[in-house]
Amino acid sequence: MYILVVFIPLVSAMISGFLGRKIGTKGAGVLTSGCISITVIISGWIFYETALNGSSTYLKLWGWFDSELFTAVFGLQFDSLTSTMLILITSVSALVHIYSTGYMSDDPHIPRFLSYLSFFTFLMIVLVTSDNYVQLFIGWEGVGLCSYLLINFWLTRIKANKAAMKAMLINRVGDIGLLLAMFLIIKELGTLEYSTIYSLLGLIDRKNLTVICLLLFFGAVGKSAQLGLHTWLPDAMEGPTPVSALIHAATMVTAGVFLIIRSGPLFEGSSLVLTVVTFLGALTAFFAATTGVVQNDLKKVIAYSTCSQLGYMVMACGVSNYSTSLFHLLNHGFFKALLFLSAGSVIHAVNGEQDMRKMGGLIRSIPFTYTMVLIGSLSLMGFPYLTGFYSKDLILELAYGKYYIIFAYWLGSFSALLTAFYSIRLIYLTFITNTNANKGIFRGADESSSNITFPLLFLAFGSIFVGYLAKEVVLSNTVSPVVSNFIKITPFVLSLVGMFLAFTVYSSGAIFKWGVYRKLEGQRVLYTFLNSAWQFNYIINNFFVSYLWKFGHLITYRIIDRGLLEIIGPRGASQLLIKSTQRASNLQSGTVFNYALIMIVFTSLFILGNNMGF
């Protein structure tokens, strides 16, 4: 049972990938969705056994490699953290599988797509179920690879190629951090198994522990798109929408947070790193929220909102409340998958148009999708009694409870205002305002097939009830901090303010009177600054990538490869040989008197040398 949950997705991925031609489009859809659904049931059972009944399970499958001092074993570890992640991964993945059989129905490569999705699910499960860092790293790299494959699914589009490469490469930057952390852990403790590491924590040198935690966090920054290495996430929206929902909202990006939660005992040893984590998390939440406000691409708004919510999770880890972070991760998985899949439904309805400015008025033609987006958005805003409320407000209260990083609370609360603003903006521009779409597209917009709407319905239930249901289980050991009611109510009030602000700005036409479209210099600069995501791409391209690029061309290619190595190496040696032989063959002039002279000179030299005793 416990091993099945890992290997069923692998088998379905392999069958769908290698035999996709044989089993056909429909067969691949049924097979992969069925397999993942079975996995959902199994992971539900695992959750019951490990989380509810509190019996963690450890399985050692087989020895992997053994070099006397260091041994690695393929092992699975099922505790409450793993089983919670499993529930999220498998259920969202199953719904996304079903969804994509509808969404991708006119694509000629459905078996390949479903195979990638299943393979991704397998690797994600490997990531969360591993009992050591090496095996986690397999999953970690594997989901990066699957992310590459899936973003690049429509591989004829150059933008998709570029986005996929960007995602892969920026993830690699973070992976270096994780690898170095693993090396340091081996050096310090000689093992990479969680249970052994936790029991040996007292032995680690404090300074090295700080470095280890910083490197681990660097890995998490790359994977979870925290500030600095976040630029790949919005670009990754080039892939199909189910991919965005599965990988870039619910599962893969949460791997970074999962790593922090898993390494929680390590992080607890270093207050410096915890402060850094909180700082960067809060900044990410704020940054992504401000950027999301002015994006015009439907999916990019949601992508930045993902980034922002990941910032909340990391912030919660930074204030040492890992279970709260996990709780928000779970909740966010559901409502963000709902938002993305509904966005996909909208895009499906308007023939692939993604620009919100060219939508509007869709509330009449696709009311069901509208309802779904509304539920997802309210949940995202932390509207009371919806899923997001239970975790988001708790995170903010906990951040306030740690007085020494109080700015995290205010950044988070302000992000809550902005979150509400851009959610309502999204809904208003897409569904409520007068339409800007083509007549043909607008009249052709209608609800998608049941393959697409059923997953939405399930996720909507999840977005409403999961927070309430899972609260007691996940948060059983969290002590709510004692803060004043004023502080408790502030995020909610700010959210309401954001909602009403967005509503008035976009409904009263105020935006045309004094809003962002007016060509005032300051406003334009601010708008451009926010719309280009704080110019991060520009900064990184200009100050890092171009220099590296030039370094690669000028130094390593022109000077070292073409220069030093060729001049000293093969080409230089052969030329030297040829030149000297030419010079030697010039001695043979063909004229007799020269030969006679050479003979005489060298004979006399030889005799002279002999006489002098050489």
Place this chain on the structure above:
Amino acid sequence: MFYEHVAIGAVLFVLGGLGVVFNRSNLIIMLMSIELMLLAISFLFLVNSVIIDDLIGQIFAIMIITVAAAESAIGLAVLVAYYRVRGTIVVRSLNLLRGIKIFFVECFI
């Protein structure tokens, strides 16, 4: 008392050698220089055979003279044949068997 004779032989040999080296115009002069060298050698043989009172040197001298005659006959024959082909006997033009030229090598690089 024989040192002068040895010196004369040596000087004659060197003169012959220099004649071969510095002569650039005439093939006949070169042949003559070679003859001079051979004569110098046979002279030295004769002088030495007298000095050490041994007959072998004189026998050698006679044989060298024979060889020199044959050699100059063949050399002159070659010269005549060469003149028929080339129409000149300038030594400087005798350079068909040069080492490989540089521009030819560069084709292979």
